[in-house]
Amino acid sequence: MKLTAKRLECIAEKAAIDLNKQEEQYYLDELNKIIDLFEQIKEVDTEQITPYYTTEHEQDFLEETYALKAWVSEYLMMPLSVLE
Amino acid sequence: MKTIYEMSQAIKSGEITSYELTQRYLERIKMHNPELNAYITVTAEAALAKATAIDEALARGEVLSPLAGVPMSLKDNICTKGIRTTCGSKILEAFVPDEDATVAALLDEAGAVLLGKVNMDEFGMGSSNETSYFGKVHNPSQRGRIPGGSSGGSAAAVAAELSAYSIGTDTGGSIRQPAAYCGVVGMKPTYGSVSRHGVVPLAMSFDQVGPLTQDVRDAALVLDVIAKHDPKDKMSVDKKHTDYIKTLEDGVKGMRIGIPKEYFVEGLSLEVRHEVLKAAQILKDQGAIVEEISTPHIQYAIPTYYMITCTEASAGLSVLEGNRTEGFGKQVKKRILLGSYVKTYEGEYPYYQQALKLRQLITDELLEVLSNYDAILAPTTPTTAFEMGGALTPVEMYLSDIYTVSSNIAGTPAISIPYGCDAKGLPIGVQLVGGHFEEAKLLRIARCLEQNKNQI
Numbered sequence: 001m002k003l004t005a006k007r008l009e010c011i012a013e014k015a016a017i018d019l020n021k022q023e024e025q026y027y028l029d030e031l032n033k034i035i036d037l038f039e040q041i042k043e044v045d046t047e048q049i050t051p052y053y054t055t056e057h058e059q060d061f062l063e064e065t066y067a068l069k070a071w072v073s074e075y076l077m078m079p080l081s082v083l084e
Numbered sequence: 085m086k087t088i089y090e091m092s093q094a095i096k097s098g099e100i101t102s103y104e105l106t107q108r109y110l111e112r113i114k115m116h117n118p119e120l121n122a123y124i125t126v127t128a129e130a131a132l133a134k135a136t137a138i139d140e141a142l143a144r145g146e147v148l149s150p151l152a153g154v155p156m157s158l159k160d161n162i163c164t165k166g167i168r169t170t171c172g173s174k175i176l177e178a179f180v181p182d183e184d185a186t187v188a189a190l191l192d193e194a195g196a197v198l199l200g201k202v203n204m205d206e207f208g209m210g211s212s213n214e215t216s217y218f219g220k221v222h223n224p225s226q227r228g229r230i231p232g233g234s235s236g237g238s239a240a241a242v243a244a245e246l247s248a249y250s251i252g253t254d255t256g257g258s259i260r261q262p263a264a265y266c267g268v269v270g271m272k273p274t275y276g277s278v279s280r281h282g283v284v285p286l287a288m289s290f291d292q293v294g295p296l297t298q299d300v301r302d303a304a305l306v307l308d309v310i311a312k313h314d315p316k317d318k319m320s321v322d323k324k325h326t327d328y329i330k331t332l333e334d335g336v337k338g339m340r341i342g343i344p345k346e347y348f349v350e351g352l353s354l355e356v357r358h359e360v361l362k363a364a365q366i367l368k369d370q371g372a373i374v375e376e377i378s379t380p381h382i383q384y385a386i387p388t389y390y391m392i393t394c395t396e397a398s399a400g401l402s403v404l405e406g407n408r409t410e411g412f413g414k415q416v417k418k419r420i421l422l423g424s425y426v427k428t429y430e431g432e433y434p435y436y437q438q439a440l441k442l443r444q445l446i447t448d449e450l451l452e453v454l455s456n457y458d459a460i461l462a463p464t465t466p467t468t469a470f471e472m473g474g475a476l477t478p479v480e481m482y483l484s485d486i487y488t489v490s491s492n493i494a495g496t497p498a499i500s501i502p503y504g505c506d507a508k509g510l511p512i513g514v515q516l517v518g519g520h521f522e523e524a525k526l527l528r529i530a531r532c533l534e535q536n537k538n539q540i
Contacts, residue, residue, distance in 0.1 A: 003425060007425070007428075007429070008421070010428065011421055011424040011425045011428050012421060012424075014424050014428060015398065015408070015420045015421060015424040016408050016409075017408050017409050017412070017417055017420065018409040026414075027417070027418065027421055030418055031421060031422055031425065034390065034422060035425075037386070037387050037390070038387050038390070038391055038435050040383075040384060040387050041384055041387045041388060041391065041435065041438050041439060041442055042435075042438060044381070044384060044438075044442060044445070046438060046441035046442060046445065049441040049442075049444050049445055050441075050444070051437075051440035051441050051443065051444045
């Protein structure tokens with residue numbers, strides 16, 4: 001999905017960053033190049049994969065640090081308990 | 085006398101005092117920093133006072149750590165009490181923490197002499213050290229070339245002997261990539277093994293703190309001090325102390341080393357490829373079993389990494405107040421906007437959930453390989469250090485991290501060691517990746533490679 005000028009304006013406002021017209025064009029070009037790279041990940045079939053941390057509320061993921069902790073617990077602490 | 089080990093021996097034997105050693109480093113900083121720009125802040129007075137205190141402690145017969153009296157530097161995203169911590173950003177230009185980061189406190193307790201805070205890409209966002217508000221850092225091997233990033237100030241300071249060692253942070257290769265470009269050792273420990281308390285985050289589920297040193301033994305000495313459980317870091321893992329020195333010289337006989345075939349693709353320079361294959365041959369000659377392996381999902385590591393880290397970084401930096409339009413540089417704004425984009429349109433285009441699943445897939449694949457092999461041998465970077473202001477696209481710049489990000493995705497430890505140079509005399513790095521908390525094994529393999537690199 002290409003980022004449009006209107007959507008850029010919207011996300012910049014949410015991020016509390018003011019952009020002038022020249023900057024808008026610069027970030028549109030730069031971000032769209034990266035978004036093209038992101039498109040690659042859509043091609044992988046991940047239907048059977050469950051990530052160890054997930055989010056239900058798209059607006060506040062990442063604030064949920066407990067979820068990250070669960071991921072660490074699964075991957076780092078469990079093997080450790082075996083070692084000890 | 086370049087290594088921590090040598091300096092520690094010299095200080096303890098009375099061959100040199102910590103004060104004299106610190107003075108030498110401060111003179112070198114005065115002479116070379118104006119052109120390299122490795123340091124943002126030099127703490128000369130405090131460094132000499134600390135060195136004097138160490139000399140006095142030795143005179144009293146106190147038993148001190150191998151790091152005691154040895155001059156070092158910290159990346160400027162590691163908080164230091166009473167010393168400004170800028171993260172290479174205008175928005176934190178005048179930020180003076182009132183507490184030391186745990187890693188800074190541990191080093192201080194071990195007697196380390198802090199020479200100052202070193203330059204970095206703004207908030208760790210960059211692979212070339214060209215995005216710091218405090219100016220670009222030059223590669224000591226060749227002025228006008230990048231030192232790598234984001235711990236470029238650390239790598240340049242160690243390579244130019246402006247610091248015996250340095251502490252950096254690694255979110256996607258930010259210790260190992262600059263270490264490779266500057267010709268020093270750089271180690272990213274297992275996620276959760278070194279406290280990030282007091283370290284300004286870039287992406288909290290990836291960030292790790294680690295050493296940049298002159299050789300592998302020095303990396304082991306520093307790790308021994310900083311790898312401690314810290315309840316202040318929610319991700320810190322409480323585990324038994326590992327002796328990283330004890331097995332360092334035990335060699336690699338019987339060890340199994342894998343080389344992913346997917347790493348030898350277009351974009352990997354012939355000279356880097358040659359050094360990796362040379363390292364593989366040396367390991368074989370030393371008794372290791374070296375085999376080709378496959379990690380097919382590694383091709384998705386870069387987009388997965390950037391998708392998740394930009395989103396985490398955007399969330400992390402949302403707490404910073406002040407004039408964000410003027411306070412942040414272009415690279416930081418780009419990543420904040422990218423993270424904001426992902427969050428805003430996740431409902432419509434669920435890239436983030438897909439990236440989390442891919443993270444799982446890549447992690448499972450890597451851990452499966454590492455359950456059958458002691459380590460993975462790989463290039464650290466596809467090429468040697470490129471010229472500053474080069475015409476690299478953002479995507480090409482990101483691809484310079486292609487061999488390093490998978491360790492951050494999976495939380496595994498990895499180390500880059502210098503291995504030869506290209507035709508221009510620029511350093512090449514080779515990388516070893518190990519299983520969780522297998523740092524001792526990685527250091528042992530790296531030490532074997534380091535000591536036998538001239539055997540072919």
